[in-house]
Amino acid sequence: MIVSALLMSVGINSSLCILFFTLYSIIRKQPGYYYVYVPRLLTAKGIKRIRDRMRRLLPSSDWVKAAWKLSEEDLLSTSGLDAVVFIRIIILSLKIFSFAGVIGLFVLLPINCAGTQLAAFDITVISSETLDLFTISNVNNGSKWLWVHCSAVYLITCLVCFLLYHEYDYVCSKRIAYFYSAKPQPQQFTVLVRGIPVPPGSSVSESVDNFFKECYPSTYLSHVVIHRTNKLYNLINDVKKVYRRPLHLQSEPADEYSTCDTPFRISSHKSDHDKKPEHLEENRITEQSYSSFSGKEVRSAFVFFKSRFTAAIASRLQQSEKPTQWVTEQAPEPNDVYWPVFHSTFFRRWMSRVVIIVVSILLTVLFLLPVVIVQSLANLSQLEIWFPFLKSILSAKIISQIVTGYLPNLILQLSVKLVPPVMEFLSSIQGHISYSEIQRSACDKFLWFIIWNIFFANVLSGSIFNQLSVLLDLRNIPSHLAVSVPAQASFFIAYVVTSGWTSTSSDLFRVFQFIQSLFQRCCCCKRTDLDEFELPYILYHREIPKVLFFGLLGITYFFLAPLILPFLLIYFFLAYIIYKNQFINVYAPKFESAGKFWPTVHNCMIFSLVLMHAIALGIFTLKKVRSASTLIFPLPLLTLLFNEYCRKRFLPNFVAYSAESLIKKDKEDWNDPEMPQFFSELVTAYMDPALSPSQLSNSIGHTSSTRSDISDDSITPLLSHSVFNASLWGGGQAV
Template sequence: MIVSALLTSVGINSGLCILFFTLYSIIRKQPGNFNVYVPRLLAGKGIERSHYFLQRLIPSPAWVTAAWKLSEEELLSTSGLDALVFIRTITFCLKVFIFAGAIGLFVLLPINASGSQIDVFDIIAIPNVTLDLFTITNVNNGSKWLWVHCSAVYLVTAFVCFLLYHEYQYISLKRIAYFYSSKPQPHQFTILVRGIPVPIGSSIRESVDSFFKKYYPSTYLSHLVIHRTNKLWHLVKAYERVRRLQFQSANGSSKSNADLEKTLGGLEENLRVEQSHESLPGREVRSAFVFFKSRYGATVASQLQQSENPTNWVTEQAPDPKDVYWPFFHASFLDRWMSKVVIIVTYILVTALFIIPVVLVQGLTNLSQLEIWFPFLTGILSKKYISQILTGYLPNLILQMFLKFVPPVMEFLSSIQGHVAHSEIQRSACDKFLYFMIWNVFFATVLSGSIFTQLFELLDLKNIPSELASAVPTQASFFIAYVVTLGWTSTSSDLFRILQFIQSLCKKCCCCSDNDVNGEINVPYMLYHKDIPKILFFGLLGITYFFLAPLILPFLLIYFSLAYIVFKNQFINVYAPKFETAGKFWPTVHNCMIFSLVLMHSIALGIFTLKKLPEASTIILPLPLFTLLFNEYCRKRFLPNFVAYSAETLINKDREDANDPGMPEFFDKLITAYKDPALYPMQFSDSDDLRLPNQSDNLTDPLLASVSAAKEMVITYVA
């Protein structure tokens, strides 16, 4: 890619970013759009329509100031530790690339440009020069200036490891402090037991009760056997869909309303019949929630193997009642194992199929290849502006469109893998999407750039390290454009919430309400499985390319700065927490950064070998070993605190609550906290309320309020 093509991409995406930011600053202040841009504040009774019409039409940056001033403690108290970890991941990357940027832009970039391996730098002809001129590829073979690159690799590695240690320690301490400051939570005293053996002549209830009374006599409290409610949940969802249609067509014809009312009556009757049927003995699943009198007792029971047969009495810490994902409780050990095998095979197939759009995208960046494939386009491709848009902007736009479908697919695969909590599903989907991006966006892009000319050489495994070292720098221009398109523009469009805005307009045109069927605000939650992998992938690009093509660093710094402001704003105004893992996403962040460092070292080994400086390769060789040793130390030192709380922490917290007069009432409620909401009696005919008992939309119930009440706010919202 030449400089002018990159500038075209930067210009287009910068214009889109300015457009989205300007529209957001205006449209968010219009009362009719509060449900799109400030649903959390609207549900929490925190805004009021402004009486100043002109002020609502002038863009203002006050929201940027509010996001910037949001402190960590405020974020922690309103959005939880997961949100804090997410923002600290962004600030971690900012710190890394400020340090790496100072080295890369002011030291390495001039060295790269001063070389003559590719061409001599000419500032007059800069629009038409290739971006490879600013990469390490342009440094002369055997040049002593390559030692500066070698030293930079050491410096950045040391800095990243220092920050990783500090962050791991900080978040580990925050996790413990967060636990100490929390009130008693049901999941802290509860474990999930599956694979319950039932002797002949006994029941599941009797088997669970006798087992835990025998082996945990001092800490066992009670239990709740889980029922098969899959069919019930299908009926509930069908009822909700029909009820929503009735709510949205309240002003429709009397005939359609009568049909909907008849359908609702039939579904309601089916629900009551199925509830009675599923509550009968013999309809239980061989799984149960078991409650304990102390956190320590529950944790001990969840960590130990309960039976000599490891497939019986399988225990794990229970999720929060609001976090429970019910469909897979009926699955046996064999079913869960088979589902994992199927998911692995499916994941591999999806990853392999995505190679097709990657190759297509790489073909668009290669004009000569396009002319060979499509000779009738030769005349069009010869036009300067078309070729610049085609090579600089269009490939990443196409890739972005394909990538939009990946996170939902990964979430679906994780949901049928056997997880019993929404948080586990998102963590699993996060890992899947991250691996997918590393392989399909990084490795497949780099290698596909060489497929056209060096396919047979790539088939020889011995050539892969050297081919990787030679191919990675040549794709620097593609990844710079990738950062601009999938970083800048994607983040600003997420701020503008363009799809939600269009959906809201369509509903208004159809005279439908933007609220759910019981008149409440739909407050979305943060999709960590979509955004954490994207941030980590940009971190991988920065660490990998900082010494190869330091020109990528300012574009990354702009992206992370935008992400810092935008996501803090969204946590204030849009997202409410749906679950809380207490920072369990951080080990994924740490592991990805370690992988990025080792990848950088591997490429550096190949680069210095290709550049005829084997001494530098020898100096680099210990770095991946030291990095992996550092990772092993962190894994031993901090990771256990993210798997389970220590006995010291649990016992201290139990003793702290021992004299709490509210604990007896808490234990009384604990018995019913995990009752399947689908089994509760529901009165749909007499009320518009569709929410199932003991079920809330998120972890912050006070945020939910009716629309009519939210419109009577007394706090002015003009920002």
């Protein structure tokens, strides 16, 4: 990619970012879009309608100040430890690349530009030259200046390892402190049991009760058997749809928070009106009663204990001589339970994992098609050979710049957006019992997917993609990477700008939700009712891999093409402000894993370092500085030893809490007068939502409540009103 095409991509994406920021700062202040841009504040009554229309139509940037001032303690109290860990990933990246940027831009980049390995170029026509002139490829073979690059590799390795150790230790301490500061939680006293053997003439409930009374006579409390409720969930959804329709049809004209300001309505389908609410409700109650019978029992149960320590022991020990029976694991939070998976047998879960591995490999292979398209667009001469009829169109300068500089990354970004939902679906059928486990599994799948398909496939496609014999030559892989990676520097800079700057800014503006809201206002006229409204939550399995992949690009290209570093720093700064703003205004926590995503972060950083070392080894070998290659060789081994030390030192605290912590917390609860009440409520904490009593029938004839119907005392604000007002109006008092 030539410099002019890269500048075109930067210009287009910068304009889009400015557009998204401007529209966001205006539209977020319009009452009709509160549900899109400030749903957390709206449900917490943290905002008031502003009367000054001129003030509402002027863009403002004071929300940036509010996001910047949000402390870690406030973020922890409102969004949980997972949100803190996510922001810590961005902070870690800012620290690394701020240091790397100083070395890269002020030391390495001048050395690269001063080289004469590539043909000399005229500064007046630099826009038609490639970015290779700014990379290590331009440094002369055997040059002593390459020792500066070697020293830089050592410096960045030491810095990253130091920061990783500090952050691992910090997150680990926050996780323990979070455990000590939290009130008693149901999941701490609960164990999930699967593969329950049932003797003839007995039920699952009786088997569980007899087994745990015998094994844990003094600390066993009670249990809840899981039932088959798939059909019941479908009935409940039908009942909700039918009951909600009268609420929308009978509701009064839209108030200031309504999503519809037009008098037009689209009539419902006749089949929906023909459904009898009373008949559906009777079917629901009948199915609920039937699902409660022993014949609908699944051989799984939640077992409750009187102490955390006993629950931890029961979840870790093998309960039976047959490993596939009485399989135990720590229960997730009640609202984190993924109910559809419990009817799966051990064999079915095992087969699902095998099938998912095969499907993931096939998905990775199939995704190479858009990668080939992207590479063909980035290579204009190859595109003209494949499609000669486009030669006249591509000869136009601006068209060629857009095609080679912007279009490839746009296609790649749109293709990648389809992957996280697929990975989440694959993880959901893999046998995980909670949404948090599903997201962590999908996070790992998506991370390695983009590392292979975005980095390796793009890097290798231009040189050895069609040479399978070269791919199998493992000894020469560092040399091939050394040739291919610097050549793709301009492509990945454009990728950072497109998938980083623009994508993050579009997440701030919430483009899809905004368009959906416009459609509802203009066509559907569907009221947004607080009783139906569900706060959005951040998709960690989509966002964490994206941040980590940009970290991989920065570490890899740090000494190869330092010009990428300022673009990465701008992205991480935007991400820091935008995501903190979204945690204040938009995202509510769906689950809490207490920082269990961090080991994935650590492992990816270690992989990035080892990859950088492999490329450096190949570069210095090709540049005929064999002494530097010899000096680089111990680095990956030392890095892997460091990783093993961290794994032994910190990882066990992310798998389970220590016996010391559990016993100490149990002793604190002995004199707590609220514990008897907690244990009495613990039995009902893990009731399947499909079997809980429904209040839908009470909603017949009841219209949607407005904001004035909600008492201030019934809602606890998420943050102080000063943060709310600063976030929305710029610190002024709304009236």
